[in-house]
Amino acid sequence: MKRPKIDHAAATLELRASGLEPVEPYPGVTSKPFAVRCIQPKCKGHVEPFPAYLSVVRSLAKKGRVGCVHCNKRHRANQRRTDMIRLGNMLPMVEIPDVKTAVRSWCLRCWRICEPGPRLDNIKNGKQGGCEHCGGKRRLSDDVARQRAREWGYSPDPDIPYTNDATKWPGRCLAKGHYCEPVLNSQKRQGPCESCADHGFKPHLPAILYLVVKPDLVAAKIGICEDSPKNRRLYEHALNGWITIETMRFAVGADARRVETALVQSWRARNLQPVLDNGYGYEGYTETVSLNATQVSEIWPAVVGIAERVLATPHVPLGPAR
Ligand SMILES: [Zn+2]
Ligand SMILES: [Zn+2]
Ligand SMILES: [Zn+2]
Incomplete structure (x- = not known):
């Protein structure tokens, strides 16, 4: 049933109920736009009048929404903010323009900042937890x-x-x-157990710690591999242009790893960065150092010193005894 035509006064009452007031006379039909403004003094829609159709204002009112475009936009942004907090446990630090935009957020679990941060659509569909630090990627029971x-x-x-x-x-x-x-x-890339892994190094078996250099990269590299006749690691390095400078044998691979780790940490602590190849990483590049920053003659004595300390400290067993 068609509603009767209304006049300016009646239209004003209807607008009022939707949080708007007219700034020009009502055109007499609901399908023609006329300038209105929001009645909220702090809203942008109050300062800047905007065209509205009474028909649109009515359909918004049926959905329980006000007539002001700015208030509605803010309301939806607030809703997204609430969803982000409730579903993702993340406090957004900026307004969330839409569900597909990554939003800089503060994790309410670990209090670290996520940048660029999560997307609300991914949180809603479960593809992404909120925080990338404390278990963002995927949380299972x-x-x-x-x-x-x-x-x-x-x-x-x-x-x-x-x-x-x-x-x-x-x-x-x-x-x-x-x-x-x-x-x-x-789990998609490898097996769970390093001791079972077939990559030539097993923490409970004899191992070799080696120092190699590659002149065209001006880089030195420390590495570990199994100590057995079928070990091909140094041979493969040689094929790739790495020259073996020194090697040290260990009865237990885990000790070789401790020395390797301590040496690399000492480089990074001195702010000596790994060497890239034309800006790219390559297998094992994280255990390299630039020979512009240090010298081969310094590295091996450091290795020997660390190894003495490692072998002097009683081996801390990994995990509970069986
Ligand atoms: Zn408004
Ligand atoms: Zn977190
Ligand atoms: Zn195993």
Whole structure:
């Protein structure tokens, strides 16, 4: 049924109920625009009148919304903000223009800032947790995570709860019962157990620590590999232009790794960065240092010093005794 035609006074009453007031006479029909403004003194729509159709104002009112475009926009932005806090546990630091825009946010769990931050659509559809630091990527329930881990080939320590897919979660491999501490999100790339892995280094078996240099990169590299006749690591390095300078044998691979780690940490602590190849990383580049910044003759004595300390400290067993 058609509504009767209304006059300016009646239109003014209707607008008022939707939070608007006319700034020019009502044109007499609902399908013609006329200038109105918002009755909220602080709204942009109050200062800057805008054209409105009474028909549109009515349909907005049916949905419980006010007639002001600016108030509606703000209302939707507030709704997105509330969703971000409630669903993602993230406090947005800027207005959220739409669900597809990454928003700089503050994590309400770990209080770190995420930049560029999460997208609300991803939080809503479960593709993304809120925070990239404390378990953003994917959070599973403890039960589901343990199930995944077993399918992958290891059993997480029953006393250690699941944190997130990017945090080391110690346990034992199902094949041999080795202690291992993989992160769940590497399950597509490799097996869970380093001792079982077939990449030429096993923490419980003899290993070689080596120093190689590559003249065209002006880089030195420290590395570890298994100490066995079938070890091809140094041979492969040679094919790639790396020249072996020194090697040191270790009865247990884990000790070689501790020396390697300590040496690389000492470089980074002195702000000596890894060497890229034309701006790109390559296999093992994270264990390199520029020979413009240090000299080969300094590196090996440092290795020997660290190794003495490592071998003098009683080996801290990895994980609980079996
Ligand atoms: Zn308004
Ligand atoms: Zn966090
Ligand atoms: Zn294993």
